[in-house]
Amino acid sequence: MTIPSVRIKEFNDRPVNAKGDYLLYWMVSNRRAHYNYALEYAVEEAIKRGVPLLIFEGLRTSYPWSSKRCHQFVLEGMLEQQKIFQKHKVQYIPYVEPQENAGKGLMKALAEKAMMVVTDIYPAYFIPKMQKAFSSKSPCRVIGVDSNGLMPIYAPDRTFARAYDYRRFVQKNVERFFLDRPKKQPYKSAKLIREPIELTSIYERWTIPPLPGKDQMDGFLNNINYLHEIPSGAYVGGRQAALYKLRSFLTEHLPYYHEKRNDAEQEGTSFLSPYLHFGHISPHEIFWDIIEEKGWSPHQLSAKRGGQREGFWGLDPGTEAFLDQLLVWRELGFNTCANNPEFDSFSSLPQWAQQTLLDHSSDEKEYVYELEEFEHSKTHDEIWNAAQRQLKQEGRMHNYLRMLWGKKILEWSASPMDALHVMIELNNKYALDGRDPNSYSGIFWVLGRYDRAWGPERPIFGKIRYMSSDSTKRKLKLKNYLAKYGEQPSLI
Ligand SMILES: Cc1cc2nc3c(=O)[nH]c(=O)nc-3n(C[C@H](O)[C@H](O)[C@H](O)COP(=O)(O)OP(=O)(O)OC[C@H]3O[C@@H](n4cnc5c(N)ncnc54)[C@H](O)[C@@H]3O)c2cc1C
Structure with a gap:
């Protein structure tokens, strides 16, 4: 197993169903086909157990604060993934619930035919509760995998009062955790079984509407009952759009990020937060893209590990400042949510x-x-x-x-x-x-x-x-x- 064990958590103690037809990956927050430890773990398990992989990515109608804005963003990501998984002959069910509760029982039914379920660990929103409820009912084993950041969220088993303290922890542990990364496209492995999976009983019970093409997207989205009437935002979802944003940020803004970050008119930041939030791009991909382009090697790391903000990576000030936001400020929030269930009170x-x-x-x-x-x-x-x-x-x-x-x-x-x-x-x-x-x-x-x-x-x-x-x-x-x-x- 290539995935660090600190990223893996058993969500229940049910046995693996030796008679299961497939290995089920329930994609919940890492909504991506690239650089995703949970997907990689699911592929490894499918290969080890000699069954095909089934990927299920769901989108409920009545998630808290549901809106057309979020739906559109997620759907655009799903369209992209559908093409990728089709190309690699991996069975993928992108399920956009047509009306509230239409998908009730679907995940459990999929789990009944699975050997085991692998899912994403995400420490906020309704996701931990939903997964806990599902895992207690699932007939087979459920394993969560953490692909949230470069620091595994359970590596420190405590929270930090200040960014400074967390930064010091990162600096002391950087070689241990940060030099690993998930595989780019783990399902390309020749050992993965690519036989079609028999799902007639599922399709008989649940209507799984085909994803709309780009032209039908608006009509499709207008038929859903959201909790809030909020129009689509200014962003297109999906990894390609994220990569485009990343590229233009790296060429135009990264060198000046430390000076321009707070300039409201010039907008010299990456605009990546929605893509990170929905898991359309991996923080690993962003990190490695930047440091490989700079020809960085771990020898450049500073010997001082006291929590200083500048000079730790041995890179230019713009890059150092950006890495501090991406790796310290972003991951500090994940650490807090993972280790303090009262984080929102x-x-x-x-x-x-x-x-x-x-x-x-x-x-x-x-x-x-x-x-x-x-x-x-x-x-x-x-x-x-x-x-x-x-x-x-x-x-x-x-x-x-x-x-x-x-x-x-x-x-x-x-x-x-x-x-x-x-x-x-x-x-x-x-x-x-x-x-x-x-x-x-x-x-x-x-x-x-x-x-x-x-x-x-x-x-x-x-x-x-x-x-x-x-x-x-x-x-x-x-x-x-x-x-x-x-x-x-x-x-x-
Ligand atoms: C009141 C308030 C509410 C906020 N709500 C959110 C939110 O809902 N979602 C969200 O992702 N961020 C939130 N932030 C943090 C920050 O404003 C955004 O992460 C940032 O503006 C996103 O823009 P960007 O992707 O262009 O950031 P960049 O400057 O390009 O930074 C790159 C990435 O680093 C992380 N990052 C940057 N700044 C911060 C920060 N201050 N704290 C934590 N991570 C950071 C984000 O993941 C961001 O995408 C909030 C901040 C405040 C003060």
Whole structure:
């Protein structure tokens, strides 16, 4: 077995069904055919047990915050995968539930004919609960595989109070974990059995609509009952689109990333977060693409392993800064969600942050808004309203403004708990990259997670780091941004 054992977790203790017809890979969060440890593990098991591989990628109708925006993105990825798996004669069922609960019982029925089920480990959203419920009912063994990041999420068995502490852990363990990577396309192995799998009884019981072509996509998507009426965003889903974004980022922006990351008008970041969120691209692929292009070797690693932000990789400042976001900030969020089941509740904040927020929760407030007012950009602040419009319209928000967006929600909500609720609702409903461990990193950062106490103590914020729209105005060039997202009757 080539996959590090720390990435593998038994989800139940059922036996392998020796009479099963196939090895079932239930693709849940690593929605990709490339560089995916869970897919690789499923291929290895199928070969070892002498059965074909069946891949099932599902998309329910009523997942929390479901919308056409998310559906379209996932569907575009499915279309791409269908072609790849067809080409390699691997049986793939992309199932978009036509109406709520139409797919009830389908996974269990597939598992009844399987030797074992392999699935993705993902530490947030409704996924851990759904997999737990499924595993307790599955007639055969269910194994979860972690392909979330370069650091296996269970390698550290604790959480970290600051990015600095996690960075130090990464630096001390980089040779142990980061030099491994999943295979590019493990199903290309000549040893994999490629016989058709008999699934008549499944197709008799469940209608599995064929995926629509690009031309029929809109009609297909309009027939689904989402929880929220949100139009498609500004992104096309799938690995090819992610690779295109990665390429243009590497050539145009990476060298200046450390300087331009916070520039709202130039948008010098990678735009990869939705692709990472839906698993359309692997962080391994991004990492190796960058360092191989730079001819990097582990000899360049600094001997200093104390958690310093710059100079660790022995690369240029733009690349170092980007790797810090991708490997430290992103994976810190996965670590927190994996090791603290309370990651989305107020009580998961550090004690000092809870205390200072509660001490100031009845401070006088100049402005107090409700969820709907925030949602429809009805505050007094033009920068905030513009940022919220960008989020609603495109499904994304510039990183610097996202921090300001959150800080102002805290300032203008009746209580810090209300602010938390508003941030989670709006971020997860509209952002394509929402519902992710990093959603909770960003939102809880606003309230003091991974941060320290700041002085002087202020009204409402207490010791929590403060941000103001005026200083943002001075710091960022926002003329074009406000022209684009400022109040306009035609915007939703
Ligand atoms: C209130 C708030 C809410 C947020 N909600 C989300 C969310 O729902 N989903 C999400 O992925 N990120 C979220 N973030 C973090 C950050 O804003 C986005 O990851 C980033 O803006 C995505 O743009 P990009 O892909 O161009 O990033 P790049 O700058 O190109 O960075 C590359 C990757 O590194 C990771 N990354 C970058 N910045 C951060 C960060 N501050 N924290 C954690 N990981 C980071 C992301 O995976 C990102 O795709 C939030 C931040 C705040 C303050």
